[in-house]
Amino acid sequence: MKSDMMSWACPHKVIVMLSLLSFSLFVSTIALSVKSTTHRVEGNILSTDISKKTKTKEDHVINYRLSRDVRPLNYTLILWPDLERRCFKGQVTIRMRVLRPTTNIEVHVKNLSINYVDFNDDANRFVQINTTNLIPKREVYEVQFGHNEISEGVYKLTLNFTGKLDTGIVGFYQSKLRGGLSMVASKFQPTYARQAFPCFDEPDFKATYDITLVKPIDYVALSNMNEISKSVDKSTKTETVTFATSVPMSTYLACFVVCNFDYKETLINTSGIGKDFTLRSFAQKQQTHKIDFAQDIGKRATEFYIKYYEVPYPLPKLDMIAIPDYVSGATEHWGLITYRETSFLVDEATTSSQNKISVANTIAHELAHMWFGNLVTMKWWDEVWLNEGFASYMQVKSLNAIEPSWTMLDQFLTKTLHSVLVTDAKLSSHPIVQKVETPDQITAIFDSISYNKGASILRMLEGFIGEENFRKGVSDYLKKYKYGNTVTQELLSSLEPYFKTLYPHLSLKYIMDTWTRQMGYPLITVRPAANNIYILTQSRFLLDPAATYDDDSEFHYRWYVPITYSTSKEKRDDILWFADTSDSVEISLSDDEKLLKINNNQMGYYRVNYPLDMWSQIIEQLKVKSNMLTISDRAHLLDDAFALSDAGILPYDIALSLTQYLPVEKDFVPWETASAKFSHLSKKLINTPAYENLKKYVQHLISGLYTEQSWEKTNLDVIQGLLRTRVLTLAASSGLPDAERRVRNMFLNWLNSHGTNTIIEPDLRSLIYYYGMKHASAEDWEKLWALYLQEEDVQEQTKLRSALSAPEDVAILKRYLNLAWDEKNIRSQDYLNVLQLISTNPSGNGLVWDEVRNRWNTLVDRFTLNSRYLGNLIPAITSGFNTEKQLQEMISFFEENSEAGAGASARQRALENVRNNIKWTSSHQSTVASWLENYVKAIKSI
Ligand code: MLT
Ligand code: ZN
Numbered sequence: 001m002k003s004d005m006m007s008w009a010c011p012h013k014v015i016v017m018l019s020l021l022s023f024s025l026f027v028s029t030i031a032l033s034v035k036s037t038t039h040r041v042e043g044n045i046l047s048t049d050i051s052k053k054t055k056t057k058e059d060h061v062i063n064y065r066l067s068r069d070v071r072p073l074n075y076t077l078i079l080w081p082d083l084e085r086r087c088f089k090g091q092v093t094i095r096m097r098v099l100r101p102t103t104n105i106e107v108h109v110k111n112l113s114i115n116y117v118d119f120n121d122d123a124n125r126f127v128q129i130n131t132t133n134l135i136p137k138r139e140v141y142e143v144q145f146g147h148n149e150i151s152e153g154v155y156k157l158t159l160n161f162t163g164k165l166d167t168g169i170v171g172f173y174q175s176k177l178r179g180g181l182s183m184v185a186s187k188f189q190p191t192y193a194r195q196a197f198p199c200f201d202e203p204d205f206k207a208t209y210d211i212t213l214v215k216p217i218d219y220v221a222l223s224n225m226n227e228i229s230k231s232v233d234k235s236t237k238t239e240t241v242t243f244a245t246s247v248p249m250s251t252y253l254a255c256f257v258v259c260n261f262d263y264k265e266t267l268i269n270t271s272g273i274g275k276d277f278t279l280r281s282f283a284q285k286q287q288t289h290k291i292d293f294a295q296d297i298g299k300r301a302t303e304f305y306i307k308y309y310e311v312p313y314p315l316p317k318l319d320m321i322a323i324p325d326y327v328s329g330a331t332e333h334w335g336l337i338t339y340r341e342t343s344f345l346v347d348e349a350t351t352s353s354q355n356k357i358s359v360a361n362t363i364a365h366e367l368a369h370m371w372f373g374n375l376v377t378m379k380w381w382d383e384v385w386l387n388e389g390f391a392s393y394m395q396v397k398s399l400n401a402i403e404p405s406w407t408m409l410d411q412f413l414t415k416t417l418h419s420v421l422v423t424d425a426k427l428s429s430h431p432i433v434q435k436v437e438t439p440d441q442i443t444a445i446f447d448s449i450s451y452n453k454g455a456s457i458l459r460m461l462e463g464f465i466g467e468e469n470f471r472k473g474v475s476d477y478l479k480k481y482k483y484g485n486t487v488t489q490e491l492l493s494s495l496e497p498y499f500k501t502l503y504p505h506l507s508l509k510y511i512m513d514t515w516t517r518q519m520g521y522p523l524i525t526v527r528p529a530a531n532n533i534y535i536l537t538q539s540r541f542l543l544d545p546a547a548t549y550d551d552d553s554e555f556h557y558r559w560y561v562p563i564t565y566s567t568s569k570e571k572r573d574d575i576l577w578f579a580d581t582s583d584s585v586e587i588s589l590s591d592d593e594k595l596l597k598i599n600n601n602q603m604g605y606y607r608v609n610y611p612l613d614m615w616s617q618i619i620e621q622l623k624v625k626s627n628m629l630t631i632s633d634r635a636h637l638l639d640d641a642f643a644l645s646d647a648g649i650l651p652y653d654i655a656l657s658l659t660q661y662l663p664v665e666k667d668f669v670p671w672e673t674a675s676a677k678f679s680h681l682s683k684k685l686i687n688t689p690a691y692e693n694l695k696k697y698v699q700h701l702i703s704g705l706y707t708e709q710s711w712e713k714t715n716l717d718v719i720q721g722l723l724r725t726r727v728l729t730l731a732a733s734s735g736l737p738d739a740e741r742r743v744r745n746m747f748l749n750w751l752n753s754h755g756t757n758t759i760i761e762p763d764l765r766s767l768i769y770y771y772g773m774k775h776a777s778a779e780d781w782e783k784l785w786a787l788y789l790q791e792e793d794v795q796e797q798t799k800l801r802s803a804l805s806a807p808e809d810v811a812i813l814k815r816y817l818n819l820a821w822d823e824k825n826i827r828s829q830d831y832l833n834v835l836q837l838i839s840t841n842p843s844g845n846g847l848v849w850d851e852v853r854n855r856w857n858t859l860v861d862r863f864t865l866n867s868r869y870l871g872n873l874i875p876a877i878t879s880g881f882n883t884e885k886q887l888q889e890m891i892s893f894f895e896e897n898s899e900a901g902a903g904a905s906a907r908q909r910a911l912e913n914v915r916n917n918i919k920w921t922s923s924h925q926s927t928v929a930s931w932l933e934n935y936v937k938a939i940k941s942i
Pocket of ligand 2: 332365366369387391
């Protein structure tokens with residue numbers, strides 16, 4: 001098919017009939033009948049119509065799903081992006097099977113103008129269309145056959161369409177490059193394929209794809225599959241590239257890129273599991289020296305997965321590409337993984353260890369999806385945890401295998417588990433398996449419950465089934481359901497036989513249902529009885545102890561809990577099962593066993609409370625760092641103690657006393673946990689006299705470790721390097737005078753040499769830039785802003801954006817806020833993050849809150865209500881609110897802007913959090929303040 005068959009037409013310009021592209025004899029008749037029904041579905045109109053309300057009464061009546069009576073078999077799709085005019089046109093022929101006679105066929109369409117339609121049977125015989133309709137609310141285009149029902153069989157629907165490339169950064173869109181150039185890319189997950197081509201945009205409508213892209217001659221075209229042919233058209237200076245027929249896949253995994261990037265390639269050694277194949281990594285031409293790290297991790301992680309899953313990589317090639325404008329961190333488009341640049345590019349000279357670990361995590365996550373998610377896909381989005389929880393856990397397993405010194409299994413606690421245990425201890429949480437229907441609800445469920453809780457309960461499952469059993473079950477599952485769609489039950493049935501070898505009388509399905517089908521998690525309470533027996537009971541853990549809720553769970557908010565424990569004598573990893581239906585279970589220790597710590601390495605998704613004297617014993621043990629307490633156990637105890645105190649279950653004095661062991665703590669993960677607790681407390685105490693005492697207390701705790709750290713370049717291994725950065729950051733944030741002085745000197749030295757002084761090593765840059773800017777003058781800020789505008793390295797840009805939000809001077813922050821709105825300064829993908837950064841600064845919090853309320857409609861116009869990132873801005877800005885006045889402001893704002901779109905549940909989370917904060921102040925503030933005061937007095941008197 002040649003591109004000169006079509007002349008350019010943007011949706012808002014002349015509509016060109018694409019009749020030459022149709023083959024049926026009857027084309028013109030249909031074209032005529034359809035011409036009058038040409039529809040335009042454009043961004044703003046649609047986002048108002050469709051995206052605004054999340055759950056109205058109407059939503060319950062409207063069926064957002066397509067009929068299951070028609071299934072797509074193949075898409076033959078050609079797309080002509082026009083980078084100059086920022087639009088595209090396309091033609092799709094969808095071959096489909098009609099399983100039951102029907103009078104209409106529906107496909108998803110959004111923001112496209114349909115210019116032409118025809119419908120044929122499999123022998124290319126024309127079938128009369130009666131009428132066509134757009135149903136914007138459902139993002140559906142309907143072809144009606146009137147009274148002439150079409151019978152079962154195979155048919156072909158051909159549609160010609162046009163769309164815009166400049167309406168946002170989802171769907172098929174344009175990304176701007178340096179020097180006025182641009183590229184086109186796509187991001188379809190979860191419901192945006194319909195913005196690029198009419199399709200059956202639901203994950204279980206798997207079909208094959210024959211993709212053709214028309215691109216400028218000097219550009220590269222990429223898609224899921226390998227290129228099979230190309231032909232140049234000199235008159236239009238375009239080249240038409242056709243890709244091999246794909247394997248069956250979901251629409252959200254299709255991907256199209258046209259760019260002028262370079263790449264590096266490497267061979268994936270499959271160890272005989274399938275054929276070896278090439279992994280290529282693409283980036284803008286001047287950035288190709290920054291893709292070696294991604295290539296290296298990509299190669300090793302892919303080879304790990306092939307061996308782990310024992311399933312060949314399903315496609316003939318694998319590409320990864322860094323795209324300058326990218327809405328999420330990355331997306332697992334099959335065979336062509338798309339990344340935000342910060343999730344992919346690493347310049348060894350400038351990138352911190354933390355940046356590298358984060359890049360590696362994203363790459364390992366997306367690669368895990370090539371099998372889990374892509375080869376086997378969840379049936380519907382309400383089980384998205386199958387994709388996301390699994391990839392989030394596998395990323396940790398693969399990195400643990402290929403980079404063991406990073407200790408990712410311990411870091412799982414601070415990166416994944418601890419934060420979701422807070423989210424899930426609120427009534428605004430939701431079960432892992434959650435009903436979703438609308439596009440807003442679908443995007444909103446890409447949240448920490450699906451990712452973090454999903455990963456955490458898989459980790460718990462692996463803990464009690466064993467690593468090899470888990471691996472075998474997963475491998476069986478992938479082999480059994482390849483190219484298919486599944487529900488949670490099917491994953492569990494694949495694991496069940498292995499589970500049964502260990503626990504023949506239990507049901508894995510039942511156990512896991514208690515974790516996936518109800519929200520929240522249990523608190524296990526330990527009570528000593530006579531003869532060294534301990535009685536364990538369970539109850540739902542909620543951060544607000546006064547919260548009341550309906551018993552709307554089929555398991556009555558009780559769980560089937562795998563109990564493990566350790567004592568002074570041994571670690572017991574064999575499972576004591578605490579059934580949801582049992583009142584209690586008992587642990588019986590021998591006489592020589594002292595000290596009981598439950599939930600080894602915090603593998604179980606639950607918290608544990610002990611009587612006060614047991615907590616005191618634990619604190620004493622921590623002070624001598626008994627070997628019985630592993631790195632993860634120590635982090636676990638810190639995390640549980642603070643959560644229990646926040647919930648009013650444990651006196652706050654205990655949680656605070658626990659931190660007194662920290663001077664002997666030399667490992668990163670417990671310090672990372674403690675640091676999160678201190679920042680939690682500082683948020684609460686910031687405007688009170690106790691804040692200074694908190695800072696002094698932290699200074700006291702770190703003083704020993706601080707003197708062991710260097711501000712100079714070092715050759716520490718990764719985890720020691722992370723500890724150093726953590727300790728120095730705590731020193732700077734708590735105002736340790738020596739740290740403050742050094743930071744300021746190093747920063748000014750660097751700033752006044754216009755950023756050319758490279759003494760600051762990558763691991764310390766975030767900290768030195770940020771705290772160096774704390775007391776910045778307007779002049780300092782302007783200098784840093786100028787450096788930011790010149791900066792080309794994306795990791796460095798991120799650090800600078802953060803530092804620009806640090807000053808205490810509100811006028812400076814206001815200027816930043818204004819400049820950030822202009823896309824020439826801050827890309828749209830980063831704007832919401834800048835708002836969050838400024839709002840984290842106490843001087844900027846009110847500023848951002850006012851800005852967001854005053855300009856809400858403008859924000860909605862730019863990001864749409866379907867953006868979960870816009871929705872999540874509200875809980876981020878209000879996370880520290882703790883007054884009735886602020887709560888009222890939120891309520892009024894939500895009332896005035898009642899359409900929350902994908903942010904509906906985020907609003908609920910924000911409200912509950914602020915209500916909890918208000919209670920925290922009245923319940924705990926004075927206890928914490930006096931504990932700190934006494935402690936600081938005691939230090940002074942020494
Ligand atoms: C993921 O890999 O977790 C998702 O694809 C993120 C996204 O692009 O929305
Ligand atoms: Zn994912």
